[in-house]
Amino acid sequence: MHVFATLVAAPSTVTDGAETVAVLVLLSQYAMFRAGLSRSQVRLYAFQSLSVSALALIVAATRHIGELYVLAGLSLLLKVILVPSVIMRVLKEVRGDLAGSHRFGVATMVLCAIVLSVFGVFVVEGMPIHSKSLPLPALALAAAVVLVAFLLVIVRSDVVSQAVGFFSLENGVSVASLVLAAGLPFIAEVAFLFDLLVAVVVFGLLMRVHHGRAATLSTRHLERLRG
Amino acid sequence: MASAHVIALRGGKVSGTELDPAEIQVLQDLTILAFAPFVSGAIAHFEARLQGRRGPRILQPYYDIAKLFRKETLVPEDASFVFLVCPVVAIACYLTVPLLIPVLTNYPLPLGYMGDILGGGFILALAGFAVALGAAETGGPYAQLGSSRAMTFGALIEPSILFVTFTVALVTTTDLPYFEAAAVRSSFAQFVHPAHLLAALAFFLVVLSDTGRIPVETHASTLEFGMIDEARTLEHSGPPFALLKWGSAMKQMILYVILINVFVAPWGLAGSGQLGAVLLAIPVFLGKALGIGAVFAVIDNSFSKLRLFKITEFMAAAFLIAVLAVLVLYLVGR
Numbered sequence: 001m002h003v004f005a006t007l008v009a010a011p012s013t014v015t016d017g018a019e020t021v022a023v024l025v026l027l028s029q030y031a032m033f034r035a036g037l038s039r040s041q042v043r044l045y046a047f048q049s050l051s052v053s054a055l056a057l058i059v060a061a062t063r064h065i066g067e068l069y070v071l072a073g074l075s076l077l078l079k080v081i082l083v084p085s086v087i088m089r090v091l092k093e094v095r096g097d098l099a100g101s102h103r104f105g106v107a108t109m110v111l112c113a114i115v116l117s118v119f120g121v122f123v124v125e126g127m128p129i130h131s132k133s134l135p136l137p138a139l140a141l142a143a144a145v146v147l148v149a150f151l152l153v154i155v156r157s158d159v160v161s162q163a164v165g166f167f168s169l170e171n172g173v174s175v176a177s178l179v180l181a182a183g184l185p186f187i188a189e190v191a192f193l194f195d196l197l198v199a200v201v202v203f204g205l206l207m208r209v210h211h212g213r214a215a216t217l218s219t220r221h222l223e224r225l226r227g
Numbered sequence: 228m229a230s231a232h233v234i235a236l237r238g239g240k241v242s243g244t245e246l247d248p249a250e251i252q253v254l255q256d257l258t259i260l261a262f263a264p265f266v267s268g269a270i271a272h273f274e275a276r277l278q279g280r281r282g283p284r285i286l287q288p289y290y291d292i293a294k295l296f297r298k299e300t301l302v303p304e305d306a307s308f309v310f311l312v313c314p315v316v317a318i319a320c321y322l323t324v325p326l327l328i329p330v331l332t333n334y335p336l337p338l339g340y341m342g343d344i345l346g347g348g349f350i351l352a353l354a355g356f357a358v359a360l361g362a363a364e365t366g367g368p369y370a371q372l373g374s375s376r377a378m379t380f381g382a383l384i385e386p387s388i389l390f391v392t393f394t395v396a397l398v399t400t401t402d403l404p405y406f407e408a409a410a411v412r413s414s415f416a417q418f419v420h421p422a423h424l425l426a427a428l429a430f431f432l433v434v435l436s437d438t439g440r441i442p443v444e445t446h447a448s449t450l451e452f453g454m455i456d457e458a459r460t461l462e463h464s465g466p467p468f469a470l471l472k473w474g475s476a477m478k479q480m481i482l483y484v485i486l487i488n489v490f491v492a493p494w495g496l497a498g499s500g501q502l503g504a505v506l507l508a509i510p511v512f513l514g515k516a517l518g519i520g521a522v523f524a525v526i527d528n529s530f531s532k533l534r535l536f537k538i539t540e541f542m543a544a545a546f547l548i549a550v551l552a553v554l555v556l557y558l559v560g561r
Contacts (some may be wrong), residue, residue: 019421019555019558019559020419020421020424023421023425023551023555026551027548027551030544030547034540034544105539106540106543107539107540107542107543110540110543110544110546110547111543111546113547114546114547114550117551117554118550118554121554121557121558125558136558137555137558137559140558141555141558
């Protein structure tokens, strides 16, 4: 007869699922890196926005903030349905999906992104803002999302990636604002969304104009100097 | 870091036939030895059905192994004794690992403390090394190509395994598989914890790669250029080849045991040494293994094989997920 005593860690409390959603947002950000086709990037962006809307719902339910339900609905409407369908329409007009605008190997880029996320996490962790009510993991992951989105914009040389990178950067900021300041005035939250709409218009125009002039979505030949 | 506390003190007299821990340990080995070809056969059968083929019989791997044991052994001219010893070393390794992992019981058996997850990993790596050495010994180009590839990709997937081990270490303050399984069983919150889900997913990808499945390798392919693990055994014949085939089925089952009984579903294991409970744990595990095998078969049929030089992307993804698991734990544990 043997006696077995097991050491088990006390389960860390997942208070409101914010960490899980933040992880999903970060994972979809990484998936955008890997995605070769512009269309799959847009789909991933829609999924990421859906996760952010879900986070808004979770925060609304756990902290009883009625306005956040409206925000969740608005962000669902705008970021999951409207923005992706606008980009998809532009892509349809362009015809011919741009594949493989990676400047470096995918594995190398993923490793760079890992280093960057670790950097983001440590920076947030090092900031002197420690309080018990602050969901630090979700905030740190949001910082990682923002940094990885920057990297996406930098290392992919096509207009769609740069637009999607910019939009997903906004998703990272949304996650941060939701976990950090859930009670932010509704008008401020909605202003973020309208900022995004302006960006969509600008990037939509950019895509069309660029494609009209260069007959491609790639930005590579813009890097060449011409007299 | 989550503080550790003690649960589940097992003790007292239990009525009924009580098996000796040593007997259970032998039974763990025998379970792997006896049922590994069955699991392989069942997955191959299911896979064929998914593709609209009748497929081989579920017991076909047993017939194959029996047939190979009756055949003569041919040794390449320049090969030394290493060629014949390697399959035996590999199978010895595969028989050692089940002593360390929770195959049938949810409490560690006497030899369970002999090695941790890394120890088990080393023994599996030794088996892989032995098979690769045997292949290199033949001088056959495809066998050598396979052994070189297997070693390369084995080294590339290693960081992911290390980071999964780090996750286990951060959760349980040990790196013993039994303790991780107990932690997962302890509460639902622990099971759905993002770090645990990420580590389980990373290990799933590791198993996908180590069992030679799509998207890394087409395990049923006959095209040598796409082969990694399969190519290593091309020069073997007769009983040594039977041992290699059996060994590869055992390796798959061992990895399933770690994936299922440590990470994904560590339930249904025997909580005591009672004969009934231990025997019941065998069909329960086989059921779970067939379930996870079905998932692998569906993945096999839904994706295409990656180009050889794209496999690093797959490994990078596995590594990324494992690193995220450690990061999340680091943040939550603060």
